[in-house]
Amino acid sequence: MLLADVALTSREVAATAARSAKVAALARLFGATGPAEAPVVITYLAGRLPQRRLGVGPRALAERPPPSPAARLTVLGTDLALSRIAGVFGQGAGAERRRLLRALLAEATAEEQDFLVRLIGGELRQGALDAFAVEGLAAASGAAPEEVRRAVMLGGSLGAVARALLADGPAALAEFTLTVGRPVLPMLAQSAKDLGEALERAGPCAVEEKLDGIRAQVHREGDRVRIYTRTLDEITERLPEVRAAALELAAERAVLDGELIALDEAGRPRPFQETSGRVGSLQGTLPLTPVFFDALLIGDRDLLEAPTAERHAALAAIAPGPRRVRRVLVEDPADAAARRAAERFAAEVLAAGHEGVLVKALNAPYRAGRRGASWLKVKPVHTLDLVVLAAEWGHGRRTGRLSNLHLGARRADGSFAMLGKTFKGLTDALLDWQTGRLRELAVADDGHVVRVRPELVVEIALDGVQRSTRYPAGVTLRFARVLRYREDKPAGEADTVETVLAMLR
Numbered sequence: 409m410l411l412a413d414v415a416l417t418s419r420e421v422a423a424t425a426a427r428s429a430k431v432a433a434l435a436r437l438f439g440a441t442g443p444a445e446a447p448v449v450i451t452y453l454a455g456r457l458p459q460r461r462l463g464v465g466p467r468a469l470a471e472r473p474p475p476s477p478a479a480r481l482t483v484l485g486t487d488l489a490l491s492r493i494a495g496v497f498g499q500g501a502g503a504e505r506r507r508l509l510r511a512l513l514a515e516a517t518a519e520e521q522d523f524l525v526r527l528i529g530g531e532l533r534q535g536a537l538d539a540f541a542v543e544g545l546a547a548a549s550g551a552a553p554e555e556v557r558r559a560v561m562l563g564g565s566l567g568a569v570a571r572a573l574l575a576d577g578p579a580a581l582a583e584f585t586l587t588v589g590r591p592v593l594p595m596l597a598q599s600a601k602d603l604g605e606a607l608e609r610a611g612p613c614a615v616e617e618k619l620d621g622i623r624a625q626v627h628r629e630g631d632r633v634r635i636y637t638r639t640l641d642e643i644t645e646r647l648p649e650v651r652a653a654a655l656e657l658a659a660e661r662a663v664l665d666g667e668l669i670a671l672d673e674a675g676r677p678r679p680f681q682e683t684s685g686r687v688g689s690l691q692g693t694l695p696l697t698p699v700f701f702d703a704l705l706i707g708d709r710d711l712l713e714a715p716t717a718e719r720h721a722a723l724a725a726i727a728p729g730p731r732r733v734r735r736v737l738v739e740d741p742a743d744a745a746a747r748r749a750a751e752r753f754a755a756e757v758l759a760a761g762h763e764g765v766l767v768k769a770l771n772a773p774y775r776a777g778r779r780g781a782s783w784l785k786v787k788p789v790h791t792l793d794l795v796v797l798a799a800e801w802g803h804g805r806r807t808g809r810l811s812n813l814h815l816g817a818r819r820a821d822g823s824f825a826m827l828g829k830t831f832k833g834l835t836d837a838l839l840d841w842q843t844g845r846l847r848e849l850a851v852a853d854d855g856h857v858v859r860v861r862p863e864l865v866v867e868i869a870l871d872g873v874q875r876s877t878r879y880p881a882g883v884t885l886r887f888a889r890v891l892r893y894r895e896d897k898p899a900g901e902a903d904t905v906e907t908v909l910a911m912l913r
């Protein structure tokens with residue numbers, strides 16, 4: 409497949425607001441896509457790179473050679489060329505990467521050059537693309553969209569499902585079942601205003617402590633253990649203590665969902681930044697403890713469709729108390745005594761230094777990859793996960809470091825609206841870290857503001873939001889401060905403008 413075909417479809421999909429037209433354009437393209445090309449095609453359409461980071465800056469992207477008169481770049485050829493660029497390290501790497509990029513661009517037509525530069529610069533990101541691609545793939549292959557969706561959750565990636573579907577047709581979807589050693593997307597929670605609202609919405613439920621750590625899915629088969637993050641990256645090698653804990657479970661074969669936290673000697677949770685250092689690229693040395701809250705598979709039993717109460721019981725049978733999240737049951741939310749007990753529990757959880765509670769409907773299945781109403785989170789402090797759009801060079805003590813962050817929320821079309829700026833809450837270690845990371849993401853630097861690819865998610869605490877004519881969404885943040893970077897969260901899942909506007913009310 410030619411890169412030109414992908415560029416054309418990308419333009420068509422962006423140009424129409426109609427879901428059916430987007431899906432039809434994608435279905436046409438997938439009809440002509442080979443199985444091996446499919447993962448790359450899908451990644452490009454979503455505006456992402458399989459290589460994630462190329463290490464080329466704004467200067468390299470600004471240097472365009474004369475375009476090729478005819479389209480001849482293939483998708484796989486382009487992918488190979490980008491992998492070569494990403495693989496250059498050491499002295500003179502910058503210049504060598506620029507040379508390779510120029511050589512690639514010289515092979516591209518003017519339209520392909522445009523596509524590549526915007527792709528590499530992060531301007532083509534389309535958060536909603538995967539959902540349309542599922543339908544486009546279903547249409548192109550004759551499979552049911554719901555089946556494709558289920559396979560993506562269980563297979564962990566749209567690319568892998570597309571490859572199988574385009575190679576073997578709808579029958580290939582049967583291979584995508586929950587398998588030990590193959591992570592599935594975690595179930596996510598919606599927000600509730602307070603515990604009262606959550607109990608009302610959930611019906612009979614469990615109220616659980618919300619631990620402030622790192623989401624982890626732990627797979628065990630005999631003495632083989634694998635640990636995955638929320639984005640399904642494998643982190644087993646970095647966490648021998650978690651592996652050891654998994655080997656102590658009373659089940660040889662299990663897939664469990666939980667949170668990794670760092671505790672001090674008194675058993676109180678340590679700040680998240682110390683936890684995340686072990687998993688993200690910040691440095692961290694504290695040992696982590698897994699605390700499980702769900703079981704997806706135990707022995708030969710796939711528990712995904714089993715109700716919460718049954719999954720919790722299955723977990724309790726194989727994991728000792730300290731390895732499990734603490735919870736109280738509210739069998740009847742209309743019962744005042746049960747509600748009071750839940751309120752007391754939530755207050756204790758906060759007093760113990762945790763961030764809030766989760767309220768989980770007892771009769772609901774485990775919905776991998778979904779943010780449904782059967783899990784509700786209640787947190788007393790307002791926080792937003794926003795995307796860093798730019799940063800300003802600091803002054804005085806912060807000279808030479810990127811400091812004041814420009815923060816954006818996600819629009820429905822996948823672009824970002826700036827909400828405000830903050831340099832509060834940044835420790836020296838965070839300043840150093842973000843300076844390095846943001847320079848890697850830089851696309852422009854005017855000596856004052858460095859604009860970056862919108863990829864880095866940061867969790868911001870705030871006192872609220874207020875109307876403002878200075879910012880494009882008509883709203884800005886009050887007393888925003890940085891809590892932590894969320895390297896485990898993709899920008900496509902950052903909070904939306906809609907969520908922020910809802911906070912005005």
Ligand SMILES: Nc1ncnc2c1ncn2[C@@H]1O[C@H](COP(=O)(O)OP(=O)(O)OP(=O)(O)O)[C@@H](O)[C@H]1O
Nearest residue numbers: 596597616617618619620622623667701733766785
């Ligand atoms: N008992 C628990 N049950 C489920 N999740 C928990 C629990 N304790 C802590 N968590 C963590 O809380 C997260 C959900 O709430 P949070 O407000 O942190 O959302 P987030 O990570 O910002 O976004 P998302 O809801 O997208 O995960 C889970 O992903 C998990 O990491």
